[in-house]
Amino acid sequence: MTNRFYAVTVICNRDIYDSASYNSLKKSDGVRIIVCDNSTEKNDNGKCADSRVSYIPMGKNAGLAAAYNRALDSLNTDDGYICLFDDDTEIPDNYFTEIDRLAVETDADVILPVVKDETGIMSPCRINGVLTSRISSPDEINGRNISGINSGMAVKAAVFKNYRYDTEYFLDFIDHAFIRDMKNAGKKICVCDSVCLRQSFSANDRNIERAKRRYEIFRKDYLRFCSQSGSKADVIKGKLYLLKRSFNINVLYRLKK
Template sequence: MDNKIAAIVVLYNPGISFIDNINTYSKYVDNIIVIDNSSANNHHLLAGFQTLTYIPLNENMGISSALNIGCNKAIELKCNLALTMDQDSSFEKDQITRFISLSNGHFTNLDIAIVAPSWLCSQSVDLTVECNSVITSGNLVRLSAWQSIGGYNEDYFIDEVDHEFCYRLRDAGYKIVLLGNVSIRHNLGNPLLIKWFGRTITSSNHSVDRRYYLTRNRLLCRRDHPQYKRPFISVLFRDVVNILLVEPHKLRKLWAIACGFYDYKIGRAGKRP
């Protein structure tokens, strides 16, 4: 069966630059599905695209819900692969052509649920690695695999959605493949750095709400998938130190971390109340 690809792009109060990002891969896919978590309607910004479906949610329903809506729409459009993209992610031309070409070979193996690009790429290294999890942006997801495990977990809302999804795929017997010679441009947070006693300290500078979800959902993921060992205490300690040394809104972010821990303990999931 020929691969038919739908790019699923999740928006949240985007700047105009997201149009340029979509342009880096739009001609290499069969359909574009834009799921908009913004309160404002952004359909007018997308008038220049052909074969585009715009689905406004009129509120932030989270990345997991948006991805599930997009995957269902992709299946309705008779696609068998989904290219899941953040609004701030993009490809160089040589990267997207290499990615789509390579993916066709990999997806003859029905055991492979996800083919993912790397963040950093060595053009001379043809390296394919099987791994336990990858971030969402840039993934080519087999929609039959997505369907077989019940989609993305909407209890997670945002953060750890990607890792939790991958762990369930792995538990179901699927493989996740990372391509070392294909890269994607992707921003993590709004990075800040300072010089401190001659040492450069970099912090992701995530928002207050993201600090809540990162804390709560890392704990949820560790509880739900204990067989996948990922550090939590050391990461939390690093985050707290970075907030204290580098980031603004220190008290609000530390309080958000505390709230995330508390909501995990009482079993509260989904959107932050």
């Protein structure tokens, strides 16, 4: 490969060897792996550290943005591409060769592969203000409405020379805030539609208490994203969306029991 690649994955209360992304990454020769562990439970994940794998225990669940920043600080490089992965993403064998090919062809600052779950394409996606929506084909997006999720995203390391993730975000919309920042900075964003990652599907969890806890995290992060949009209309749209999401949890979840 022409470019150097670094892979960052964040785990939380999971055995590292049960991580789909970690197991996929270990098969990719020449890729340096950084594991950030946000676990709150004792584990032996540090045993994964070797000449290719750097293990960073966060000591608590510090959130995704903080974990990413620790990984970036540990790398301290502006050479090559840094690739982000959730711990439950299945990475195909051609991921790095295809990302490398597109990087050479386009010199893109950010590359978004296609990521699918059981219901279709998760990333890239369309964003209109503060509202995201799925697409059925990458042809539906353009430079203005493009967004995407963290997992699978490849970012030119030089981008992070003067950029760190906003740690006021804990888990959600970190990716959309990043893409927004990159667009505002005039960075080149490309889609790699020749590679497809698979993401584990968890939206069907009907445990209402877990859903409520998850909603509170989402609510805080999403309101921050809306407040940074600079538009009062977007803030109103965001609050209406949160009302709808809260209704789904409190009413529809009970009806489906």
